[in-house]
Amino acid sequence: MPPRDGPIAAQRARNVRFVQHTHELAAADGRALPVILLPANTRRITALPEASRTAFLDKLRGVLEETFAQPLRDNGAPMSEAEHAARSDAGTPRAALPEQSPNAVGAQVEHLSDILGASCATCMGECCNSGGTHAFLQVDSLTRVRAQLEQDGIATTRDSLEALYASYLPAQHYRESCVYHTRGGCALPRAMRSNLCNRYVCGSLSQLTRAMESEGVVEAYVGAADSVRLRRVAHVSRDGARGLPLTK
Ligand code: SF4
Numbered sequence: 001m002p003p004r005d006g007p008i009a010a011q012r013a014r015n016v017r018f019v020q021h022t023h024e025l026a027a028a029d030g031r032a033l034p035v036i037l038l039p040a041n042t043r044r045i046t047a048l049p050e051a052s053r054t055a056f057l058d059k060l061r062g063v064l065e066e067t068f069a070q071p072l073r074d075n076g077a078p079m080s081e082a083e084h085a086a087r088s089d090a091g092t093p094r095a096a097l098p099e100q101s102p103n104a105v106g107a108q109v110e111h112l113s114d115i116l117g118a119s120c121a122t123c124m125g126e127c128c129n130s131g132g133t134h135a136f137l138q139v140d141s142l143t144r145v146r147a148q149l150e151q152d153g154i155a156t157t158r159d160s161l162e163a164l165y166a167s168y169l170p171a172q173h174y175r176e177s178c179v180y181h182t183r184g185g186c187a188l189p190r191a192m193r194s195n196l197c198n199r200y201v202c203g204s205l206s207q208l209t210r211a212m213e214s215e216g217v218v219e220a221y222v223g224a225a226d227s228v229r230l231r232r233v234a235h236v237s238r239d240g241a242r243g244l245p246l247t248k
């Protein structure tokens with residue numbers, strides 16, 4: 001039997017307080033809407049270390065080697081559902097993806113993607129901390145990027161793709177996070193991000209989606225907390241995130 005007041009129980013208790021605090025701020029803002037707790041990126045911005053840049057480009061070179069050993073893919077060829085899911089470059093948009101909104105399932109989905117994007121902007125990309133010096137760029141993602149560029153009439157070589165990715169490396173990023181994780185979001189254009197980056201939705205965002213669907217609303221309040229404090233609270237809607245001042 002685990003101790004009743006171990007670290008997990010303590011964190012749960014803190015999360016309950018963070019949610020309660022977010023509810024209080026939402027009530028003061030005067031709207032009865034779903035309230036969801038998100039993670040919070042609290043890293044500091046720092047110069048992208050030369051070692052990280054080198055490590056990223058070294059790994060990228062290896063993946064490009066494998067990518068170009070394969071025949072050029074036809075992105076327009078029919079795919080199974082599983083292949084489509086694995087290769088999708090147009091999943092649910094995240095904080096850092098302001099230029100994109102998904103295609104065709106109507107206004108409700110567009111509203112939802114805007115709201116999820118606003119929520120990720122409030123979190124500021126905690127999940128990107130796992131991107132390290134690989135940015136999740138594997139062969140399947142680079143095969144898709146290569147095929148897309150060729151389809152657009154841009155001839156690709158290993159060197160030209162490496163140079164393209166290198167050109168988007170920022171001068172500054174969040175300390176010890178993904179090489180492309182900047183204050184303004186992801187420094188890579190959406191189409192050049194990994195399949196995983198483009199389709200990942202964390203548990204909190206899934207919860208937010210379910211809450212909005214069950215209550216039939218297209219806005220919500222989100223709190224973003226690390227393990228210690230509630231860091232940010234915002235009203236999120238298709239118009240973006242409107243931050244609320246923290247009172248504690
Ligand atoms: S997917 Fe989740 S963890 Fe990632 S940026 Fe969005 S809210 Fe944060």
Ligand code: SF4
Nearest residue numbers: 128131178181186197
């Ligand atoms: S490439 Fe962009 S979206 Fe992917 S982990 Fe890095 S910063 Fe996040």
